[in-house]
Amino acid sequence: MQKLADIPRLYLFLALLGVTLLVYGNTFRNDWTYDDRYVVVDNPDTHSLAEFARNQYPGRPVRELSYMVDYKLFGTNPAGYHAQQLFWHGLNGCLLLAVFLKLGVGPLPAFLGVLLFLLHPLQVESVANVGHRKELLALFFSLTAFLWYMKGMASGGRSRVLFVVLATLACAGALLSNVSTAFMPLILVLYEYLFVPAERRFLLHRPLLLACAAMTLLGTTVYHYRGMFSATQLMAPYTKNGFTDSLDHFPYYMGALKVVVLYAGKILMPLNLAPEYAIRFSSDRLQPGALAGAALLVLLVFCVVWNASRQPLLTFAGGWFLLMYLPVANIVPISYMMADRYMYTCLPGIALLASWVLERWHSKALVAGSCSLLLVLALLTVRQNRFWLTEHTLWRHAVQVNPDSSYVQSGVADSYILTGDFATARDHLRKALELNRFNLKAYLTLGRVEDMLGNPEAALKNYEIFQAYGDAEFPVATAQVRNYLPYLREKVRRLSGQK
Incomplete structure (x- = not known):
């Protein structure tokens, strides 16, 4: 470990950038995939x-x-x-x-812990898919805020105030x-409590400022998510996963606890990764997966x-x-119950845990x-990058590892349309609707496919179902x-009439 401590920090940083380029370099050949065209190109x-x-496309301005x-x-x-994806990930x-x-982590444990963060296959979705750059940028600003805040706590006078202001801007x-990243200020508070001597604390010595910040965060959250706890809001995750038994919140939160176990499994054994996952909801009172997640x-x-x-x-x-x-964590009902990209800003905690164990x-x-x-992990990541090469490779792999997802079935259908294989x-698409009869996009696409195959009656049937319910989700x-x-x-x- 002493040998690594003697290496200049610049060389360690260059090594991390080099490893990033080496492991993710095969993404340079990747085409637009997933929602890239909607979010980026168009x-x-x-x-x-x-x-x-x-x-015209309200969303994330920094991205x-x-x-x-x-x-x-x-x-x-x-x-x-x-290229910019790799730059942000390496940075x-x-x-x-x-x-x-x-x-205070030693150089070797710290370096190996960071490599775990960089090389974990769960990172592939955020790095290989341009549309998910928001995760990379969010973590960049979060880490920048944290570093500036640490400098502020170690400084005094005007420098202290300057670094706190810079940390605030980075949080924004x-x-x-x-x-x-809404809870990044709480991470700063946790850092103060654990590592900053009582006499040098900033936020914890200003309860009024802390209370105002907490109220602002709470008010913003309530405003942003107003109405999202209603029964109708449950329709999004329920219909996306083909659940029609009830509109009660109980199955939803049992599903949210099951996701905790699924994430733990993907962190420990990152195999069979896919852009879409099917979550099984149930009204049963006793659900072992949910109990395991709660535990x-x-x-x-x-x-x-x-x-x-x-x-x-x-x-x-x-x-x-x-x-x-x-x-x-699905406290608020959202359509995507689980996604690899959601772990991007969480994995630094796992990397720090690994560094602590090594230390x-x-x-x-x-x-x-x-x-x-x-x-x-590096070899698995290189392999996972290849699945994001094109729409065809992405969805045809996804349907192999996650065939029970209606939206994966829809995605692979789109890839076959691009190659002109309308029958497949x-x-x-029929399989997608068997899994989830509320998959409106599948009705739209199936209508188009039937039209292309010269079956206007079947096309009409699917188009009519889509236009009856598609206004809210697909207005155009x-x-x-x-x-x-x-x-x-x-x-x-x-x-x-001719018949």
């Missing part, structure tokens, strides 16, 4: 400042500004956009190493990148609280994970085992279908 807000000001740089330099060539690794070292940047959360909270005075680094690692997980029980055998594990696309497509239906009905009428 989004006018990313093309110029004038279009950005019109805000759109970063796309604007790519658009000016590379147009619609995805390779340039992927986040460097910032994370700086954080770990400032927290994180929030404008992705609202999932895991209770255990994590207990470890965080119990070790606050004994092992502050361990407490901080668990606290980071919990506070970053809270916004995506506490350092041995050559443990270091050798850690290096072997990192090599396996129809088979997958619904208007287009509604305008097309009179022509199609007349065509069906003529064909029926």
Whole structure:
């Protein structure tokens, strides 16, 4: 470990950037995938400042500004956009190493912990898919805020105030990148409590300021999520996962607890990763998966609280994970119950935990085992990157590992449409509707496929179902279908008359 301590920090940072380029370099060949065209290519807000000001695609402004740089330099060539993806991911690794070292972690445990963050296959969705750059930017600003706040706590006078202001601005940047970083100020408070001497604390010595910040955060949260606890809001996750038994909240929160177990499994064994996951909801009172998820959360909270005075680094690692997980923990009903990208800002907590283990029980055998594990993760990540090469490779892999997802079946159908294989696309769309009869996009796509295959009656049936319920989710497509239906009905009428 002493040998690594003697290496200049710049070389460690360059090594992290080099590893990022080596492991994720095959993403430069990747085409636009998933929702890239909707979020990036066809989004006018990313093309110029004038279009950005019109805000035709309300969303995450920092992400759109970063796309604007790519658009000016590379147009619609995805390779340039992927270069910026790797830049942010590698830079986040460097910032994370700086954080770990400032927290007192030794150079070797810190370096290996950061490599775990960089190389874990769960990161592939955020790095390989340009549309999910929001996760990369959110973590960049969060780590920047944390580093500036640490500097502020170690400084005095005007420098202290300046660093606190800079940390505040960085927190705002994180929030404008992705609202999932809303609890970053609480991480700063946790850091103060665990690591800053009582006489040097800032937020904890200003209860009025802390209370105002908490009320602002609470008010913003309530306003943003107003009405989202209603029974009708449950329709989004329930219909997305084909659950129709009730509109009660109980099945939803049991499903949310099951997701905790699923995430734990993906962190420990990152296999069979997919852009969409099917969550099984149930009205049963006794659900082992939900009980296991609740037990895991209770255990994590207990470890965080119990070790606050004994092992502050361990407490901080668990606290980071919990506070970053809270916004995506499905407390508020949302359509996507689970996604690999949700773990991007949470995994620094896991990386810090790994660093703590290596620091506490350092041995050559443990270091050798850690290096072997990192090599396996790197190979899995390189392999996972390849699945994001095109729409075809992405969805055809996804349907192999997650065939029970209606939206995966819809996605793979889209990939077959791109290759002109409409018959196979129809088979997958029918399967999608068998799994979930509320999948409106599947009705729309199946209508188009039947139309292309010369089956106007079948096309009409699917189009009519879509236009009856699609206004809320697909207003533009619904208007287009509604305008097309009179022509199609007349065509069906003529064909029926000829028969």
